[in-house]
Amino acid sequence: MIDKQHIINRFVSYITIDTESDPKSDTTPSTKKQWDLANKLAEELKAIGMQDVTIDENAYIMATLPSNVDHEVPTIGFISHFDTSPDFTGANVKPQIVENYNGKDIVLNAEEDIVLSPDYFEDLLLYKGQTLITTDGTTLLGADDKAGITEIVSAMEYLINHPEIQHGPIRVGFTPDEEIGRGAHKFDVEKFGADWAYTMDGSQIGELEYENFNAAGAVVKVKGKIVHPGYAKGKMVNSMYIATEFINSLPRLETPEHTEGYEGFFHLYSIQGEVEETILEYIIRDHDKQHFEARKEVMVKLTNDINEQYEREVITIDIKDQYFNMKEKVEPVMHIVDIAEEAMKQLGIKPLIKAIRGGTDGSQLSYMGLPCPNIFAGGHNFHGRYEYVPVESMIKATEVICKIAELTALKAKS
Numbered sequence: 001m002i003d004k005q006h007i008i009n010r011f012v013s014y015i016t017i018d019t020e021s022d023p024k025s026d027t028t029p030s031t032k033k034q035w036d037l038a039n040k041l042a043e044e045l046k047a048i049g050m051q052d053v054t055i056d057e058n059a060y061i062m063a064t065l066p067s068n069v070d071h072e073v074p075t076i077g078f079i080s081h082f083d084t085s086p087d088f089t090g091a092n093v094k095p096q097i098v099e100n101y102n103g104k105d106i107v108l109n110a111e112e113d114i115v116l117s118p119d120y121f122e123d124l125l126l127y128k129g130q131t132l133i134t135t136d137g138t139t140l141l142g143a144d145d146k147a148g149i150t151e152i153v154s155a156m157e158y159l160i161n162h163p164e165i166q167h168g169p170i171r172v173g174f175t176p177d178e179e180i181g182r183g184a185h186k187f188d189v190e191k192f193g194a195d196w197a198y199t200m201d202g203s204q205i206g207e208l209e210y211e212n213f214n215a216a217g218a219v220v221k222v223k224g225k226i227v228h229p230g231y232a233k234g235k236m237v238n239s240m241y242i243a244t245e246f247i248n249s250l251p252r253l254e255t256p257e258h259t260e261g262y263e264g265f266f267h268l269y270s271i272q273g274e275v276e277e278t279i280l281e282y283i284i285r286d287h288d289k290q291h292f293e294a295r296k297e298v299m300v301k302l303t304n305d306i307n308e309q310y311e312r313e314v315i316t317i318d319i320k321d322q323y324f325n326m327k328e329k330v331e332p333v334m335h336i337v338d339i340a341e342e343a344m345k346q347l348g349i350k351p352l353i354k355a356i357r358g359g360t361d362g363s364q365l366s367y368m369g370l371p372c373p374n375i376f377a378g379g380h381n382f383h384g385r386y387e388y389v390p391v392e393s394m395i396k397a398t399e400v401i402c403k404i405a406e407l408t409a410l411k412a413k414s
């Protein structure tokens with residue numbers, strides 16, 4: 001089927017090009033170096049025989065694999081991002097290939113004593129006997145999401161070389177700047193023209209996700225009054241104490257460190273305080289839309305209550321929605337998840353359907369009119385030196401893409 005060495009070579013050719021994105025930049029792509037891989041990808045798509053290959057002024061790449069059947073089939077899309085996280089350097093990636101992994105510690109870097117160990121990363125044991133690609137301990141790997149790109153390009157190449165596999169029209173989209181939350185921002189959904197799509201941007205083999213958080217950010221400003229501390233009686237108002245009241249009035253167990261699964265939270269991630277002014281920054285997360293709205297209301301009510309207690313406006317709150325649970329947009333077209341699940345089952349992969357405790361580009365795209373669940377790309381320990389990917393998982397993801405294309409054409413026939 002899919003040639004292993006070919007997949008390894010393609011993946012290595014992508015990860016050895018530095019494409020780290022930069023949240024402080026306001027250009028698109030956020031870093032010039034992302035063009036290095038973007039241009040290469042556009043050329044490669046043409047070389048394997050894709051049609052209508054375009055790369056726009058923001059480095060968004062799109063391409064088409066035309067239908068090879070006579071009947072009408074919905075257009076499906078596959079999407080990945082080519083930037084890597086600014087959390088850890090992606091320059092000079094020196095991949096190491098561990099064949100026939102024996103289930104023991106992998107020394108990433110003997111000099112600096114950096115070890116990838118199943119004692120700490122138990123997932124490794126899922127891949128005994130497989131071929132792992134790791135870092136040399138000094139950079140991230142970039143499997144997030146160059147594994148996804150490898151899989152999509154390889155699947156398209158495979159379908160082109162195997163015209164006996166029937167499929168409808170397929171669109172491919174590669175984006176910059178996903179890691180800084182802007183991958184979907186300038187994605188032209190209309191130009192993409194797919195009925196639905198999948199991001200190939202999950203982790204462990206089998207992952208299939210169509211639920212994510214509803215998300216908002218809140219900035220709470222507390223106003224105090226500074227007076228000489230020696231003569232402050234009845235005059236000084238210390239904003240930090242009022243801010244503490246606010247913090248302590250929110251449920252202490254509804255925080256990231258006390259929640260999992262479908263439990264939502266308030267997360268206080270920054271305090272800047274002086275007597276005159278204290279600023280609290282929160283994120284609010286909940287899968288359930290009603291609970292999400294209720295969380296925002298709780299914060300507003302608390303603000304009002306404290307203002308009432310002080311008989312003037314000591315606190316203001318500014319809440320901004322960030323993204324929403326794609327479930328709302330995917331559930332009405334649930335067959336798009338069913339097809340992916342069916343594809344995995346037919347390939348002997350156990351689907352792991354779970355709710356994302358975060359957001360994806362797919363959630364934004366779903367609200368832009370392109371329902372877009374997320375499928376595993378195979379990598380683990382993203383955004384750091386312990387990142388690795390089993391080659392067998394990349395091969396399986398490639399097969400999943402081909403199988404989804406095949407099932408979509410098949411279902412459109414009946």
Ligand SMILES: [Zn+2]
Nearest residue numbers: 144145178201
């Ligand atoms: Zn990613």
